[in-house]
Each structure stands twice: as C-alpha cells, then as structure tokens.
Amino acid sequence: MLKNLWKKIAPNPLDRYLKKAAKSGCKTVLIPWNRGLGDIALGLYAIIKRVKDYIPDAEVTFLTRPDLIDGFQLLKGVNAIAAPEWARGKPTPLPSNLPAFDLVIPNADPSYWVAWQRGKLIPKMEWNPAWDSLCERFNLPSNCIAAHVHCETGYYFERNWPHEKWQELFDTVEGPIILLGLKKEPAFKHPKLFDLRGETSLFEILSILKNKCRCLIAPDSGILGMTYFLNTPFSLRIISLWADPNHGIMKQNVPSPNPLLVHIPVISPNRKDAALIAVGEVRKALGEGTL
Numbered sequence: 001m002l003k004n005l006w007k008k009i010a011p012n013p014l015d016r017y018l019k020k021a022a023k024s025g026c027k028t029v030l031i032p033w034n035r036g037l038g039d040i041a042l043g044l045y046a047i048i049k050r051v052k053d054y055i056p057d058a059e060v061t062f063l064t065r066p067d068l069i070d071g072f073q074l075l076k077g078v079n080a081i082a083a084p085e086w087a088r089g090k091p092t093p094l095p096s097n098l099p100a101f102d103l104v105i106p107n108a109d110p111s112y113w114v115a116w117q118r119g120k121l122i123p124k125m126e127w128n129p130a131w132d133s134l135c136e137r138f139n140l141p142s143n144c145i146a147a148h149v150h151c152e153t154g155y156y157f158e159r160n161w162p163h164e165k166w167q168e169l170f171d172t173v174e175g176p177i178i179l180l181g182l183k184k185e186p187a188f189k190h191p192k193l194f195d196l197r198g199e200t201s202l203f204e205i206l207s208i209l210k211n212k213c214r215c216l217i218a219p220d221s222g223i224l225g226m227t228y229f230l231n232t233p234f235s236l237r238i239i240s241l242w243a244d245p246n247h248g249i250m251k252q253n254v255p256s257p258n259p260l261l262v263h264i265p266v267i268s269p270n271r272k273d274a275a276l277i278a279v280g281e282v283r284k285a286l287g288e289g290t291l
Contacts, residue, residue, distance in 0.1 A: 014047065014105070014113040018054035021103040026055055030101040031108055032063045032083075034092045037202070037222025040071045041229040042252055043110020045123040048078060050114060061101070063094070070202040071226065074125035119253045124231035127206070134207040140194060145286070146178045146209055148218035149188070149197075157243045157272040159219045163188075168279045169217075173286075178213065180205055180223060202226070210234045215286065217241070219274060220248040231257040239285045242267045243274040 021029070029051055033044065044062070051058050061079040062072050065086045072080035086092050094104075149166050151159050163186045170177055176192040184197050200208070209216055209227055215237040218224040224240055228249045238261060242250065245267050256263065264285040268276045 012113060013109070014050055015054075017103065017105055018051060022054045024102070026102040027058060028101045028103070029055070029058050029060045030063060030098075030104045031060065032092055032094065032104070032106065033068070033108060034065060034086055034088060034090075037068060037071050038220075038225035038248060039110060040068070040075065040222075041123040041125055041225045042248065043114060044108070045075065045229075046114035046117040046121055047108060047110060048075065049117075049121065063098070071222070074127070074226065074230075076124075076126050118251060122254045122257055123229045123252070124257045125226055125229045127210070127230055127232040131203045131207050132211055134201075134204045135211050138194070138196065138204075138208065140178065140208065140212045141176050141192075142212055144176045144178045144194070144208075144213045145173060146180055146213045146216045146218075148180045148216070148221060148223050150181050150183070151219045151221040152182055157274075159221075159241075159243055159274050161219065161241050161277060162275045165275070165277070165279050169282055172279075172283055178208065180208075180218075206230060209236060215239065217282065217286075220250075225249055228256050228258075228261070228263065233258055233260050235260045237262045237264065237287075239282060240265045241274050241277055241282070244271045 031044070031047065048060055051060055059079070061081060063081050063083055064072065065088065066082045066084055069080050069082050072078060081098070083092070083095055147166065167188055170188060170190045173190070176194065177190050179188065179193065179195045179197050180200070181197040184195065188195070205223060206227065210230070210232070213236060216227060217239045219241045224238070225248060227236070228238060236258070240249070240263065242265055245265065250265060266277055266281050266285055268274045270276045
C-alpha cells in the first residue's frame with residue numbers, strides 16, 4: 001500500500017532519467033529488455049515516445065533476447081541488439097563488447113513509468129509489405145480461423161482455455177483452422193487442421209493472420225497485442241479470451257490503428273480463471289459466417 005502511494009506522489013523515474021540526460025546533451029539511449037513480446041506495444045512504444053519528448057533526436061537502441069528481435073523491427077525508428085546469452089527470467093548482465101551509450105536506462109518498468117498512456121496513446125506496430133509473402137510457404141487456404149491455443153507466460157490467474165473446450169469449439173467449425181503457439185502438444189482433431197505450432201516466426205504469424213485468416217481467437221498474449229496494434233488495414237475479427245480484463249489490450253483501452261479490425265472480448269465469470277468461459281460464448285462471437 002505504501003509502495004503504491006509512493007509511486008503516485010514520487011517523481012517519475014523515467015522522467016528523472018530523461019531530464020538529466022537532455023541537460024547533458026544525450027544523443028544515444030540504451031534500454032535493456034528481457035520481458036515479454038506484448039510489452040513492446042503496450043509499454044515500450046510509450047517509453048520511446050517519452051524519450052523523444054525530452055530528446056527529439058535521440059537514437060534509441062534496445063538490448064534484448066534473440067527471440068524478441070523481430071518484435072522490435074515493428075517499432076519505427078529504433079535499433080535492436082541481440083544478447084544471445086540472455087534467457088527470460090534470468091539475470092541479464094550487459095555484454096562486455098557493447099558499444100558506449102550516453103544513457104542506459106536499467107530495469108524499465110512501463111506499467112509504472114508510462115501509466116499515463118492508458119486510454120490515450122494508440123501504439124502502432126509498423127508493417128513491412130515485404131513480409132506479406134511469408135505466409136505462402138505454408139500453402140494455406142483463405143478465410144481460416146487462427147487459434148492461439150496456449151499462452152506460455154504464467155500469471156497468478158489462469159489465462160488459458162482448456163484443451164477440451166478448444167476441441168469442442170473446433171467440432172462446430174467446418175472451415176480451415178490454423179493452430180498457433182510454441183509447442184505441438186496437446187493434439188487436436190479437425191478435418192481441415194493446419195498445426196503450425198513451433199514452426200513460425202513472428203513475421204510469419206502476422207503474415208498468416210493478415211493474408212489468410214478471417215478470425216483470430218487468442219488469450220491475453222504477445223501475439224494478441226502485436227496483431228491488435230498492427231498499423232496497416234486488413235480485415236480481421238479478433239476474439240480475445242480473458243480471466244482478468246485489467247491487463248493487456250483491455251487495460252490499454254484504445255482502438256486498434258487498423259480500421260478494419262473488429263475486436264470481441266469474451267470475459268470469464270471468474271476473474272482468476274479463463275477456463276470458465278463457455279464454449280457457447282466463443283461460438284456466438286465467431287458468428288454464423290465463420291462455420
């Protein structure tokens with residue numbers, strides 16, 4: 001309680017860093033980042049804006065895990081360096097061969113530092129048209145339903161929908177279904193199933209969603225956030241599954257920069273368990289046109 005009160009009345013740490021840096025003539029800024037993909041849109045986008053507010057000509061570089069490098073390419077006007085030895089949840093020492101920077105911002109905390117952005121700032125992930133062709137290697141049909149069937153990151157509540165409910169939903173769908181995620185397990189059955197779990201890069205996933213899908217069903221995840229904030233027009237219905245909606249794109253509470261995107265959140269009756277979402281609610285959100 002006292003910690004939260006202090007955060008409300010104390011000077012913002014990011015502003016403190018940047019005010020001092022601007023006075024000293026800072027031109028290059030390094031931000032180490034070893035957390036989630038979704039935070040690139042939901043937090044780091046606003047931090048970049050704040051850096052530019054104080055230092056308009058700053059060159060911003062992120063140091064991050066190799067698996068996050070692609071995500072930073074969706075941010076306009078920043079650089080990213082991979083730290084091959086970094087692993088999520090592990091200590092992140094700065095590499096000894098790192099070039100010098102005028103300012104290094106350690107332990108970035110977007111949830112606190114840029115809380116002002118919620119309900120105001122629309123993050124924009126920039127799409128490169130050269131990535132549109134990446135989906136072609138999978139030989140997918142059009143008008144697919146994509147299902148991100150498991151979110152890897154754990155929370156104090158259950159964000160994932162259980163296998164049996166996914167399968168029950170799939171049993172009601174006649175059209176092609178694409179599975180997205182990191183691991184091939186558990187197995188699902190469907191006559192027109194394309195299981196791409198563990199086979200796709202971020203750019204390939206976004207290319208598939210943009211060019212081959214009519215709908216994405218997903219829990220709160222990095223894939224959900226990056227798709228929602230993709231700054232290019234394409235038709236897509238997103239059905240998001242929530243235990244606690246005070247997170248992710250729901251907490252950001254702004255429209256997508258994609259004017260053709262339709263978002264339908266489905267919220268569990270229990271804020272600690274998305275597994276309680278009824279199959280009928282998701283089926284209803286899909287609509288008759290997706291059978």
